[in-house]
Amino acid sequence: MVVLPYLLKIIEKYGLFGVIKTSTSELGELLDLSQQSVSRILIEFEKQNYIHRNSSVNGIEIEFREKSYKLLKYTYNLLHKYFSDFRITGKITQGIGEGKYYVKLPGYRQRFEEILDIKPYPGTLNLKVDKSKVKAMKLFFEPVRIEGFKNGDRTFGSLDCYKCIINDKFEGWVLFAERTTHSDEIIEIISEHEIKSPDNKVNVTFVKNCH
Amino acid sequence: MVVLPYLLKIIEKYGLFGVIKTSTSELGELLDLSQQSVSRILIEFEKQNYIHRNSSVNGIEIEFREKSYKLLKYTYNLLHKYFSDFRITGKITQGIGEGKYYVKLPGYRQRFEEILDIKPYPGTLNLKVDKSKVKAMKLFFEPVRIEGFKNGDRTFGSLDCYKCIINDKFEGWVLFAERTTHSDEIIEIISEHEIKSPDNKVNVTFVKNCH
């Protein structure tokens, strides 16, 4: 029997703690089920010790029990592993050096200092990383956006910047140019420090999960 | 159609990123489904853009897509609200003063200093709180246990200690005696500082989620 998706929807609306006073028809709308089905599944949830249940002609009262908490905690821990300390490991690569060029441009430098609060080392760190991890990281974290700008008749593209910790030591930002010539496999990092690694392996941890 | 529980089970075994090479019968064992049903639900998951799927006579390859990441992130954020910054708000109550007595006993004081690394203010803070929240908190956090001891012919019971932050300011520990005379509604807190609050309301935040 399916439990977790129903618990989550109920928690989203009513919270996790204390007694929930509602009705089976109200829950039916929430869970996309008929009044009758809600009645049935709540009886089943009670039988299996997921909830306390108190029904009367005036409505229904439910309260989550230990078994629900455990299921949710288990789920949370499972996801926590992937969603909290998001770490990508990669190998230093030369890239095409385009970042080095950008990071020296006064227009970008100024914005890095103002928006990211960083005086970057004049060069970028290019890492070859797992494509799918980068894709997922972008979904999990909210970038700080540096809008594109004009300088005379040259235009400079926007950058999406993701704050990170490099090798558990230095703060930095992973930059994604709007129009990049990189494949998704290579990420570009700026930091106030020059990053060196004897085996060319570097790990990047994304710290804050903004939703 | 049910998606989340299946995704979670797959992630638990195979991880969240990259291509998963497996077979429908192997997944069947994991998901408690027949080989035929796995084949069916994977086709359905692909139709609904949860996964990429690549099947051949040698087995099946799947990879999670953005829709799966979003569902999981959504679920994580929902749970994160309750499971990370676990906060209980309560009202100061006099209690029966039993904590004040214990905290002055040399045997306990010594253990508080050694095990909890705290020189507690000679008195406890008693808070009347939501019973169900306390119950949930105990499930989510791992206590530091102070084992019971003997002193002459008197025996002193064990304590379960949960580290916390009081009013976003002071570190402290919530203590649960093995044999307490408190109802579950009153929690007992020790701290190096005397906690005062003009309206008698105090919040307690539990910081680390140890699984």
Added chain:
DNA sequence: ATTACTAACTTGCGAGTAG
């Protein structure tokens, strides 16, 4: 209003099996 029963209906499951 409610809850929750029974009965009809619909969806989902898996055994058999083809490719």
Added chain:
DNA sequence: TCTACTCGCAAGTTAGTAA
């Protein structure tokens, strides 16, 4: 071996309705 089809059956869902 493998995937994935068909089809019979089981489980889950809802309409009708009693209390």
